Amino acid sequence: xxxxxxxxxxxxxxxxxxxxxxxxxxxxxxxxxxxxxxxxxxxxxxxxxxxxxxxxxxxxxxxxxxxxxxxxxxxxxxxxxxxxxxxxxxxxxxxxxxxxxxxxxxxxxxxxxxxxxxxxxxxxxxxxxxxxxxxxxxxxxxxxxxxxxxxxxxxxxxxxxxxxxxxxxxxxxxxxxxxxxxxxxxxxxxxxxxxxxxxxxxxxxxxxxxxxxxxxxxxxxxxxxxxxxxxxxxxxxxxxxxxxxxxxxxxxxxxxxxxxxxxxxxxxxxxxxxxxxxxxxxxxxxxxxxxxxxxxxxxxxxxxxxxxxxxxxxxxxxxxxxxxxxxxxxxxxxxxxxxxxxxxxxxxxxxxxxxxxxxxxxxxxxxxxxxxxxxxxxxxxxxxxxxxxxxxxxxxxxxxxxxxxxxxxxxxxxxxxxxxxxxxxxxxxxxxxxxxxxxxxxxxxxxxxxxxxxxxxxxxxxxxxxxxxxxxxxxxxxxxxxxxxxxxxxxxxxxxxxxxxxxxxxxxxxxxxxxxxxxxxxxxxxxxxxxxxxxxxxxxxxxxxxxxxxxxxxxxxxxxxxxxxxxxxxxxxxxxxxxxxxxxxxxxxxxxxxxxxxxxxxxxxxxxxxxxxxxxxxxxxxxxxxxxxxxxxxxxxxxxxxxxxxxxxxxxxxxxxxxxxxxxxxxxxxxxxxxxxxxxxxxxxxxxxxxxxxxxxxxxxxxxxxxxxxxxxxxxxxxxxxxxxxxxxxxxxxxxxxxxxxxxxxxxxxxxxxxxxxxxxxxxxxxxxxxxxxxxxxxxxxxxxxxxxxxxxxxxxxxxxxxxxxxxxxxxxxxxxxxxxxxxxxxxxxxxxxxxxxxxxxxxxxxxxxxxxxxxxxxxxxxxxxxxxxxxxxxxxxxxxxxxxxxx
RNA sequence: GCUCGGUUAACUCAGUGGUAGAGUGCAUCCUUCACACGGAUGAAGUCACUGGUUCAAGUCCAGUACCGAGCACCA
Numbered sequence: 001x002x003x004x005x006x007x008x009x010x011x012x013x014x015x016x017x018x019x020x021x022x023x024x025x026x027x028x029x030x031x032x033x034x035x036x037x038x039x040x041x042x043x044x045x046x047x048x049x050x051x052x053x054x055x056x057x058x059x060x061x062x063x064x065x066x067x068x069x070x071x072x073x074x075x076x077x078x079x080x081x082x083x084x085x086x087x088x089x090x091x092x093x094x095x096x097x098x099x100x101x102x103x104x105x106x107x108x109x110x111x112x113x114x115x116x117x118x119x120x121x122x123x124x125x126x127x128x129x130x131x132x133x134x135x136x137x138x139x140x141x142x143x144x145x146x147x148x149x150x151x152x153x154x155x156x157x158x159x160x161x162x163x164x165x166x167x168x169x170x171x172x173x174x175x176x177x178x179x180x181x182x183x184x185x186x187x188x189x190x191x192x193x194x195x196x197x198x199x200x201x202x203x204x205x206x207x208x209x210x211x212x213x214x215x216x217x218x219x220x221x222x223x224x225x226x227x228x229x230x231x232x233x234x235x236x237x238x239x240x241x242x243x244x245x246x247x248x249x250x251x252x253x254x255x256x257x258x259x260x261x262x263x264x265x266x267x268x269x270x271x272x273x274x275x276x277x278x279x280x281x282x283x284x285x286x287x288x289x290x291x292x293x294x295x296x297x298x299x300x301x302x303x304x305x306x307x308x309x310x311x312x313x314x315x316x317x318x319x320x321x322x323x324x325x326x327x328x329x330x331x332x333x334x335x336x337x338x339x340x341x342x343x344x345x346x347x348x349x350x351x352x353x354x355x356x357x358x359x360x361x362x363x364x365x366x367x368x369x370x371x372x373x374x375x376x377x378x379x380x381x382x383x384x385x386x387x388x389x390x391x392x393x394x395x396x397x398x399x400x401x402x403x404x405x406x407x408x409x410x411x412x413x414x415x416x417x418x419x420x421x422x423x424x425x426x427x428x429x430x431x432x433x434x435x436x437x438x439x440x441x442x443x444x445x446x447x448x449x450x451x452x453x454x455x456x457x458x459x460x461x462x463x464x465x466x467x468x469x470x471x472x473x474x475x476x477x478x479x480x481x482x483x484x485x486x487x488x489x490x491x492x493x494x495x496x497x498x499x500x501x502x503x504x505x506x507x508x509x510x511x512x513x514x515x516x517x518x519x520x521x522x523x524x525x526x527x528x529x530x531x532x533x534x535x536x537x538x539x540x541x542x543x544x545x546x547x548x549x550x551x552x553x554x555x556x557x558x559x560x561x562x563x564x565x566x567x568x569x570x571x572x573x574x575x576x577x578x579x580x581x582x583x584x585x586x587x588x589x590x591x592x593x594x595x596x597x598x599x600x601x602x603x604x605x606x607x608x609x610x611x612x613x614x615x616x617x618x619x620x621x622x623x624x625x626x627x628x629x630x631x632x633x634x635x636x637x638x639x640x641x642x643x644x645x646x647x648x649x650x651x652x653x654x655x656x657x658x659x660x661x662x663x664x665x666x667x668x669x670x671x672x673x674x675x676x677x678x679x680x681x682x683x684x685x686x687x688x689x690x691x692x693x694x695x696x697x698x699x700x701x702x703x704x705x706x707x708x709x710x711x712x713x714x715x716x717x718x719x720x721x722x723x724x725x726x727x728x729x730x731x732x733x734x735x736x737x738x739x740x741x742x743x744x745x746x747x748x749x750x751x752x753x754x755x756x757x758x759x760x761x762x763x764x765x766x767x768x769x770x771x772x773x774x775x776x777x778x779x780x781x782x783x784x785x786x787x788x789x790x791x792x793x794x795x796x797x798x799x800x801x802x803x804x805x806x807x808x809x810x811x812x813x814x815x816x817x818x819x820x821x822x823x824x825x826x827x828x829x830x831x832x833x834x835x836x837x838x839x840x841x842x843x844x845x846x847x848x849x850x851x852x853x854x855x856x857x858x859x860x861x862x863x864x865x866x867x868x869x870x871x872x873x874x875x876x877x878x879x880x881x882x883x884x885x886x887x888x
Numbered sequence: 889g890c891u892c893g894g895u896u897a898a899c900u901c902a903g904u905g906g907u908a909g910a911g912u913g914c915a916u917c918c919u920u921c922a923c924a925c926g927g928a929u930g931a932a933g934u935c936a937c938u939g940g941u942u943c944a945a946g947u948c949c950a951g952u953a954c955c956g957a958g959c960a961c962c963a
Contacts (some may be wrong), residue, residue: 007925192961199963218963231963268962342962387892391958394891398959486949494957525957555925562911563900568954573900575912582925592890593922646902646910654910661922748929754917755929761918763930786922788928831943841907848906862944864907 004595004707006427008588010581018132027720029136030079031479038069039077039484041472042138043492044146046085047120048092050715051130053526053534053572054493057564060557061491061523061641063136064676067695068636069488069723070137077484079475081144082125086464087181087349090410091619093119109409115362116410126582126853130545135698137718144475145411146467154474155183155467156446156881157413163416163434163444167365168404170432174284175403177357179302179317182352183407184361186463187400188499190345199269199327199340203333204230207246207255214239214258215335217269219277219342222320224249225306226297227370229275234260236271245683250333252308261288281356288695294358299572302355317355355777356467362405362414362460368401368509375505375515382519384639388494395498404463411461417443423456469503483511488492490517493525498595524570534572547577553699555581561696562645571670583649584700587693590657591704594682597668597675605683606726611676613668617782618681621660623733624651624725627684632692648693656685659744663782683710684727691720742772742810743779747786749807753816754787757805764790765816768798776877783811802887803827808879809836824887831884835877842873 021027029039040062045055066078090630094104104112123342131138144151162168175184200221203213203666214230230247232239239258246255256275263286264273277287278296287294299305302317310328312320328334345354373396375381376389383389405414418426419441426432426441436442443449448457467474472487486508501520508516526534526541534541547556559580564570592599614622628651635643667678687710694701694717705717754765767789769776781790782871800806803824805816848854848866 004922006923008923026959192959216963220963263962265962273963276963282961282963340962385893390892552924564892569894571900573912576900578925579911582923585925586923589923589926591922595921642902650910657923658927751928752930757918763918763922769926844907848935848944851943854945857943858906 003594004588006589006592008552008585008700010554010584010699011549013703014135014548014553015132017699017702018135019720021137021716022140024714024716027078027139027714028141029079029139029480029484030075031483033075033483035073035075037077037483037488038066038074039079039487040066040489040491041079041475041487042081042473043496044081044083044144044468045049046088046125046126047082047127047145049082049088049127051127051134051544051752052541053335053560054542054671055127055131056134057526057560058491058493058523058554059131059134059136060561061521061556061564061697062489063134064492064561064641064695065489066137067698067718070718071691071694072167073718075483076137077107077142078139078141079144079484080128080131080136080138081141081148081471081475082128083464083468084120084145084147084411085463086406086408086411087178087183088431089116089124090408091118091181091349092123093410093861095716105407112409127198127631132394133545133548133553135557137698142475142480146471151467151470151474152412153317153446154470155412155462158466158470159412159415159462160380160446161174161511162364162367165367165438166434167367168362168433169365170360170362170405172358172360172362172427172430173403174281174356174358175352175361176347177300177359178343178350179300179355179524180347180352181408184357184359184403184405185347185349185354186465188465189273189348191348192343193346194341195315195342195344197342197344199338200328201270201335201337202250202328203335204247204249204274207248209245213333214242214272215270216272216274218274219340219722220276221324222304222312222317223276223279223297223311224274224324225252226278226295226306226310227274227842228277228287228293228295229256229290230260231259231261231264231275231290232271233266234262236264236266237530238266246298248430249330250328252306253333257290257292259286259292261286261289271324279356280356284356284358294356298357300354301359307350313674316717322582338876346640357610363401364404364466365401366399366506367394368501371509372396372505372571374503375509377764381505381517383516384519384521386521388497388520392493392497392502394531395502402463402466404466405439405460406463407459407784408461411464412467414458414460415444415453416458417449417455418458419443420454429457431661466501468500469507470503470511472508473512485512485516486514487517487523489519491521491523494522495525499520519639523867524564527569528572533569542572542574552582552584552699554584554700558583558645558649558696562649564642566880586657587690587697587700590652590661591686591708594660594679594686594708597679597682600679600683600709603711603712604687605680607684607723607725609680610727611673611680613673614677614681614736615664615674616736616743616779617660617663619678619728619731619733619736621656621685622681622727624655625688626728628692628723629688640727645696648696649687652689652693656689660685663740663743666785683708686710688727688790691722694718739775739779742776743782743786746807746809746811746814747783749809750783750787750789750814750816753805753807753814757816757818760843764786764788765818766790767792768800768815768817769794769811770796770798770813770815772810777809779811801887805830806883808876813879826886828887830888835880835884838873838877840868840879842877845870845873 066076068651069076097104133786156754166732178185191205197219199217200530201217203218206214208214227249242258243260245258247258250258263282269311275283275286275292277284277292277294290801297304297306304312304315304320312323315323322852325334347354376392422441437444443455450454473481473485476485504516508514528534528540558579559577561574628647631647632644664678667674690701690705711717771794777794800815807814845866849870
């Protein structure tokens with residue numbers, strides 16, 4: 001039998017068990033298994049990513065679900081993998097090139113992609129190793145990558161499918177353009193952030209009325225070279241007479257028409273808008289309505305493109321803003337500037353303001369929108385918490401076509417080829433769709449044309465999410481799908497509800513004709529104590545690996561799950577992780593204590609070996625153990641992970657250690673049947689508890705399971721099925737539990753009495769008890785053990801010396817004779833206070849029962865309960881008063 | 889602007905109609921032969937505010953305030 005160290009050291013234990021699980025193929029999912037299937041696909045982290053607290057939370061949840069499902073006898077597939085993360089990954093390699101003074105164009109597309117693959121092979125997938133450190137039980141044999149050959153083929157098939165269906169088209173549209181990444185972004189990849197900026201009040205001269213000016217407020221003077229109109233609200237009386245006339249754009253000088261458009265808010269600024277159709281979405285639409293020219297005055301990288309204004313040409317857009325304002329000022333056309341807070345769209349990846357830009361892009365009309373809405377509305381897919389349903393519905397109702405093309409190199413290249421001689425013409429064509437296939441100048445397919453020399457492939461790649469949305473089924477081969485698709489649960493952050501979850505539902509319905517998962521659990525967002533979202537850029541996120549090193553993966557997991565509510569967010573506090581570690585240590589030491597009493601039966605305790613005679617404390621803790629099993633089942637069914645964690649914590653620490661273990665310590669010295677019964681009880685509690693805790697703290701539970709000898713050679717705790725029979729099946733525990741509770745409660749009151757009299761908690765005292773029932777005397781030794789009493793005497797006729805401290809407890813009146821320390825006044829005041837407390841409760845109870853409405857209209861059992869309560873109070877007060885009277 | 893959350897002990901959070909809870913922190917005691925990553929005891933909440941429904945409201949309804957998120961936007 002192994003000796004256990006005094007404190008649990010997670011480091012080596014965790015690494016050793018992970019290796020053993022792998023070696024034992026414990027995570028392997030067998031498609032041919034006869035057990036019912038359970039599956040989760042991991043939300044694939046970026047291949048370039050490193051583990052952050054959000055990952056820890058999300059993957060702990062998934063691991064818990066998977067490990068629990070295995071315990072329930074299911075064949076479990078947790079399918080892991082990573083995402084190629086177009087922009088993020090490409091950026092890393094571009095940065096490396098830049099350090100060498102090169103750009104990707106210098107090395108060329110082919111070579112560049114080689115470099116990215118090379119980078120991915122050497123530096124990618126760090127996060128996979130980190131997930132292993134966390135204890136994740138993924139089937140690593142099935143690890144997938146969104147750019148695996150098979151997976152890529154699926155992506156291409158998807159594109160071709162929608163193109164031929166007519167739902168993918170190409171066109172020149174206003175898109176979100178990232179001037180750093182030099183690519184279009186979808187609306188979902190843009191974050192609107194409030195910005196402190198300036199509102200510039202400019203004056204444009206009226207062409208038809210020289211000398212008079214139109215005042216215009218703008219936040220973007222640097223785009224005024226692209227102004228091709230000025231707009232006012234048609235109902236704005238101040239400006240109605242000017243509609244149809246012209247204003248003079250200061251530089252480059254031009255006369256631009258004044259138009260009337262409903263979009264203009266007369267309340268904002270001066271009520272006049274300069275219309276720059278090439279650089280603002282709203283302006284673009286106004287321009288369309290009034291036939292205004294589109295004048296692009298910015299380069300793709302955000303520098304000004306306006307040779308007519310040499311002092312601005314080539315400047316960065318923000319620098320140009322100040323130069324343009326200065327220029328207006330010099331011309332006497334800048335009236336004033338005001339501070340102004342507005343919201344600016346930022347590129348989620350690059351962190352810079354996006355630039356609305358007209359460019360040629362590929363779009364997808366979302367498929368299966370109606371059905372995807374219904375499956376969630378009808379509960380075929382459950383959202384937890386359910387309020388995310390509404391957010392989902394809102395998005396589905398206002399859904400816009402998805403810009404799926406990206407001007408990147410790293411990603412799935414669009415499977416479209418143009419016939420060489422027509423390429424230039426086709427690539428500039430206003431629109432392109434399935435109809436163009438007919439002419440034979442276009443090839444759209446998963447295979448390149450047979451004569452590739454005559455064709456040119458589209459330069460763009462697809463949005464990363466255009467591959468991720470196929471994840472639940474594209475990662476599976478046919479036999480795997482047959483067993484594990486649709487998947488059971490999906491756990492993810494609400495921040496990718498639109499990016500990923502909604503789109504997966506649509507793709508699942510379109511291609512598998514089935515929902516991709518039955519439950520979606522939206523976990524909390526991890527914030528710091530100030531409430532800020534944890535992020536690398538804020539530097540407020542602890543490195544989970546440091547936490548694992550300091551507290552163990554198990555400590556991190558339990559600590560986090562205890563505070564992770566099902567609500568909006570969780571405030572991370574390292575203190576909580578420390579508690580997780582402390583819990584592991586508590587568990588460790590309780591098991592260590594068990595080992596000190598002798599070896600456990602190899603293979604663990606058998607429920608059938610339940611001793612005929614069980615002490616009341618044993619019955620009590622076993623009843624709690626049985627109740628725990630039921631409560632956990634309920635909580636798992638509701639995905640209430642923090643509840644589960646709290647129940648596990650409370651059962652073990654409060655009930656098992658603080659109450660039960662403290663009450664039975666004498667048994668080990670006595671030996672005999674009592675000792676055997678207690679050891680059996682401990683073993684049942686420990687083995688079942690280790691199993692119940694296992695999904696949350698897999699390593700330490702597995703270690704202790706083996707050390708205590710609960711498993712046979714070669715058996716893993718993680719593979720053991722949950723017992724179905726309650727330990728106390730067929731036994732009426734009520735009376736025993738009442739007695740155990742009475743002893744616990746009394747012990748607590750007596751310790752309180754000692755404390756009130758400033759007796760050290762380990763001070764040996766003598767107790768005299770007027771027992772409340774004949775059974776009490778049998779519990780004297782336990783009572784003494786729990787209260788630190790040298791002796792407990794029973795004397796129904798005891799007449800205490802005046803002023804003897806006394807407490808009314810569930811085992812009877814308890815006296816604490818304190819020779820030489822008697823203080824009648826103190827005791828009178830103490831009893832008086834207690835009486836006052838009880839009287840207050842009694843008054844409340846009497847008032848309720850005195851209310852005719854209550855007695856008539858409340859549920860009978862509630863009234864009955866209240867009557868019982870009142871009776872208790874009355875009895876108690878009578879006894880207390882008698883004790884008080886005894887003081888003389 | 890619209891929508892959705894939140895507001896309970898010093899902190900982090902449970903608690904959806906019937907005697908206000910946990911962990912941490914704090915105070916006091918205990919280095920008792922599992923554990924000081926521990927044990928014991930205790931103090932500490934007009935459950936944000938205002939109304940309403942109900943015999944009964946932290947819990948249900950309406951409104952207000954503040955905090956947060958999502959969506960749409962005013963240049």
